[in-house]
Amino acid sequence: MTVLVRDLRPDDPADVEGFARVRHLALPYILWTPEAIVHRLAHTHPDARFRSLVAEEDGEVVGTAQVQLAHDSPEPGQGMLNIYVRPDRTRRGAGDLLVRAAEKHLAGHGATKLFAWVLDEPANRTFAERRGYRASRSAHFLRLDLTGGTLPPLQSPPPGVELRSAADFADDPRPLFELDAMTVSDEPSDVDAELTDYEVWIEETWKAPLLNRELTTVALVEGRPAAFSLAWTDAATGRYATAMTGTARAHRRRGLAKLTKNASLHGARAAGYTVALTGNDSGNEPMLAINKWFGYEICASEVRYVRELA
Template identity: 65%
Template structure:
């Protein structure tokens, strides 16, 4: 059967929902929705060259999808990304190979030197990546917490002196303090591709206005009126909650502020009816892994970031 590769039609709700279906089937730990996928294209910075591809059978069935572009916050030029997903029930049609080829051609045409891809730590996925010239780098874990059964740590009866907790909605008029926390925290995260946030407007479009960012559940810790830590929350608008980023400004670390913000956000999520909580950590990020174990999260899957020099076999 011939599989056709084409661009996502963002104005076609059925097309967008097909991509969501494929992503959820291939990687059920992601927080994704139709509004999220549509925002990928509408909100992407032009320099990102973000593209969403679909693999379609002659009968019109979408069996795979890929997203590709230039890493938006990397200080090194030419760092491309490609993540391809194939519906597990529709493997064997060549969709993954064709999606990867089209994505790499797109990256090379935009000046990418390296292509990075997250690959599930399963034999078939690793073999596919290595067969196409990719080599493994750092790994990261998906973690899951059942909010219907978890005994979340109790919230403190009183906050430490000078500490205040607010939802992100309190910063709607000026989110710049959250940008500052996100930028400093992201710069310190371990990973194969460094990230530096220095474009506030880009961050506003890509992060603050992302429809999956739940600003009511995103919780910010302030010390003497200054925002110093936060736990950002993403939701699918139904049952799934995800921690997008949890971190603290360097000068305020070691006080448990990020843990306090995340615990508060989790309690609020459960009260709002969310039943599943997901998060992800680099396998070498021991401090956050320890915090998530304290909450009761358990590793449910592992990914490895593979890379290939474009233009090589």
């Protein structure tokens, strides 16, 4: 049996479905839809040199890679590769071929430091370490059953605070961009990011197929966005995910992040979603505490691996 690596064919529905299927089987804690995969490939900033690769065995997609430069980081020369192979197709060469193709692509565009998320399981970690990667920070995937009736009661906003949805900003989402940019810069990471291009944010985030503007909840203080909980949904599977929850620096420690996320979760349950997913850096104790309060449980963990290129 021969394994080959090539670029994803975004115009081939079967190819994209195969990519989504592999990702769902290997990493079921994140929402993967064909529309979102194609959108990311089409709308990621050109400076990211983004590629979606597949490993094909006898005509079947068995492995995937998403590869890009950290173009929005103030530090140049950083590349990211995330490799996932179908759990029943490992140890057949697909992962190794994808890593080689990804590293070659990134090195060819000037990357000198590579970052990869790896599931915190012995076989996955051994795979990374044998290829010269060293462990860095870790993160958790969390899951909440929305059918169990465990959500805290809905809270009324405190005086001076108003809850709105992202849909209310359809005519001018720039205030949400500005809040997102501030919170992203404070998010724990070993790759700093800066959101500075509003038009890019519109294409990559605001128009993303997974974004649910009705369930994305925003807390306004004096008419300005102060906190938000960004919701992704996949109606076909009944799954909801919190892609980001953040608060402007001047309004932290007031419970606004918890307020927006609680309203969004209640809205998701009312809309018929049955499972809520999210993820947190293992060092982000405030957000982990909030999610524990909601009833989320850790269902898997991953480790960020780093490799310096000579």
